[in-house]
Amino acid sequence: MNSFRFYNPTALYYGKGQIESHLAEEVTRYGKRVLLVYGGGSIKRNGLYDKVQHILADAGVTLFELSGVEPNPRLTTVHKGIDICHSENIDLILAVGGGSVLDCAKAIAMGAKYDGDVWDIYQRRGQATDALPLGTILTLAATGSEMNAGGVITNWETKEKLGGGSPYTFPKFSFCDPENTYTVPQDQTVYGACDMLAHCFEHYFHPTHHTPLQQHLIEAVIKTIVEHTKAALDNPHDYDARETLMYCSTMALNGMISMGINGDWACHAIEHEISAIYDIPHGGGLAIIFPQWMEHTKNVNPTRFATLATNVFGVDGAGKTDAELADIAIAKVRAFYQEIGAPQHLADYQIGDDQLERMASQAVRFGEIGNFKKLNKDDVFAILQASL
Numbered sequence: 001m002n003s004f005r006f007y008n009p010t011a012l013y014y015g016k017g018q019i020e021s022h023l024a025e026e027v028t029r030y031g032k033r034v035l036l037v038y039g040g041g042s043i044k045r046n047g048l049y050d051k052v053q054h055i056l057a058d059a060g061v062t063l064f065e066l067s068g069v070e071p072n073p074r075l076t077t078v079h080k081g082i083d084i085c086h087s088e089n090i091d092l093i094l095a096v097g098g099g100s101v102l103d104c105a106k107a108i109a110m111g112a113k114y115d116g117d118v119w120d121i122y123q124r125r126g127q128a129t130d131a132l133p134l135g136t137i138l139t140l141a142a143t144g145s146e147m148n149a150g151g152v153i154t155n156w157e158t159k160e161k162l163g164g165g166s167p168y169t170f171p172k173f174s175f176c177d178p179e180n181t182y183t184v185p186q187d188q189t190v191y192g193a194c195d196m197l198a199h200c201f202e203h204y205f206h207p208t209h210h211t212p213l214q215q216h217l218i219e220a221v222i223k224t225i226v227e228h229t230k231a232a233l234d235n236p237h238d239y240d241a242r243e244t245l246m247y248c249s250t251m252a253l254n255g256m257i258s259m260g261i262n263g264d265w266a267c268h269a270i271e272h273e274i275s276a277i278y279d280i281p282h283g284g285g286l287a288i289i290f291p292q293w294m295e296h297t298k299n300v301n302p303t304r305f306a307t308l309a310t311n312v313f314g315v316d317g318a319g320k321t322d323a324e325l326a327d328i329a330i331a332k333v334r335a336f337y338q339e340i341g342a343p344q345h346l347a348d349y350q351i352g353d354d355q356l357e358r359m360a361s362q363a364v365r366f367g368e369i370g371n372f373k374k375l376n377k378d379d380v381f382a383i384l385q386a387s388l
């Protein structure tokens, strides 16, 4: 494995009753002027908004609000949040929602302390040197944003969706109560599963020598996602399934299973280009792209795909070549997506071939992408074309 430094300071509160017992104490550690950031209203419909308001009012907290954070959060919304932080002298940002709300809050936290436009940081033209403290209450198991420092913001004017972060944007604390995901609709539950699975794949397919523990940890998370998604879809109030998926989402992207690995991340870069233009759900785009990426790269290291078939999907490898097992692994991945009802083609989102060239160029704007296999513009174009 590679040499590495691991750092993750987020305090995690997992399970039922943690918000009631510990939210006030965590929030007031940072002050009493709090910017509550949330999305399009799901937290109002399921009662979480009222709960948070009551707890914080009792603790003497003054709440300011930024609502309406979009899925694929927009830079314009981030700017609004930064303005509130400045005008209201905010002490802490509290993000209540899915990955989009958390990512928007991270951008606001960095932007409030950045001398210039926070978009510089996402364009790799600037670096954060500080951020306002941020806490989160997660309502959707998917991104892992609750325990990492990254976030993804869309500049809708320029049709760019870029990731960014800093050591200052780890949430100070995150509350993950699986009951808050009971109301996540079927499609978003599917997208969430596809996203966390994709994070595992991004780690699993890498060029780093000798990483047996990482391999088995990642396999365990993939297996657990595959085993529990259907149960959450069949019964959205299945606590055990929701809890397990939530824990998988956190583990898939908090750095714990991927230390010392050069993960691939090409599929994420490609998906972000699709979302940037067509505003599709991130997990849906990944479900479409990943099998095509696997077809495109399987010959780089068929053994890696073979272990996915045998160790995760329980395929009997006896008498089969790695190349045969690689094809079986890809078929198993496709079958899982099909079973849970994930999209399989760009056409499922009415996306045709007219912007493939633009998406391929933009995906490699900072250079070739991917580590398992380096992809140039032609590779990306081929993957997108195969995804139609």
Ligand code: NZQ
Residues within 6 Å of the ligand: 038, 039, 040, 041, 042, 043, 046, 069, 070, 071, 072, 073, 097, 098, 099, 100, 101, 103, 139, 140, 141, 142, 143, 144, 145, 148, 150, 151, 152, 180, 181, 182, 183, 184, 185, 188, 191, 192, 195, 253, 268, 282, 283
């Ligand atoms: O806006 P509201 O009304 O809250 O509704 C949301 C939204 O419409 C709804 N939802 C969330 N929790 C709910 C709920 N509806 C009912 N009950 C609940 N408990 O779900 C919809 C989608 O929410 P969103 O936050 O967009 O989903 P997700 O968590 O999948 O986040 C996607 C965003 O995260 C980025 C993606 O690119 C995308 O922009 N990512 C962030 C990462 C990170 N920070 O580490 C890594 C990922 O790879 C990803 O790129």
Ligand code: ZN
Residues within 6 Å of the ligand: 143, 195, 196, 198, 199, 268, 282
């Ligand atoms: Zn993702």
